[in-house]
Amino acid sequence: MIVLDTNIVLDAFVFNDPATEALKLALASKKMQWIATKAMRDELERVLAYPKIAVRLAFYQRSAADVLAQFDGQTQWVDAAPKASVTCTDPDDQKFIDLAVAHKAMLLSKDKAVLCMAKRLVALDVRAQAVIN
Numbered sequence: 001m002i003v004l005d006t007n008i009v010l011d012a013f014v015f016n017d018p019a020t021e022a023l024k025l026a027l028a029s030k031k032m033q034w035i036a037t038k039a040m041r042d043e044l045e046r047v048l049a050y051p052k053i054a055v056r057l058a059f060y061q062r063s064a065a066d067v068l069a070q071f072d073g074q075t076q077w078v079d080a081a082p083k084a085s086v087t088c089t090d091p092d093d094q095k096f097i098d099l100a101v102a103h104k105a106m107l108l109s110k111d112k113a114v115l116c117m118a119k120r121l122v123a124l125d126v127r128a129q130a131v132i133n
Contacts, residue, residue: 001034001035002105002107003035003036013070015056033076035077035099036071037078038080040099041072044067044071048068080098081095084098084101085101086120100126101121106126107127107128109128109129115130
């Protein structure tokens with residue numbers, strides 16, 4: 001099971017970052033189960049409307065609707081998780097941590113506020129890392 005933060009979703013489905021190839025293959029082949037909440041989708045929808053992201057969408061000939069359809073088609077919807085016993089310094093990232101802890105899922109994030117918590121998260125059976133190896 002895996003939780004993806006918004007920047008990883010953008011890297012995979014907007015920017016087509018080569019570092020996300022293994023992730024995309026694992027998701028497409030159903031070797032990895034991506035879980036998400038409505039709040040995570042709402043955040044992605046909001047970010048896709050940012051002017052800088054809209055420019056990138058146009059450059060890559062993608063639309064926000066395309067990216068959201070990929071999100072919807074590849075995620076398993078779950079309820080928001082209760083607050084975890086660890087707290088992120090970035091409140092926007094807490095929902096990803098909470099969900100990963102509740103489901104003992106891998107958490108993919110490039111956010112320094114998340115990655116600096118890796119040791120504390122391992123103690124809660126969560127691996128936080130920037131890419132799939």
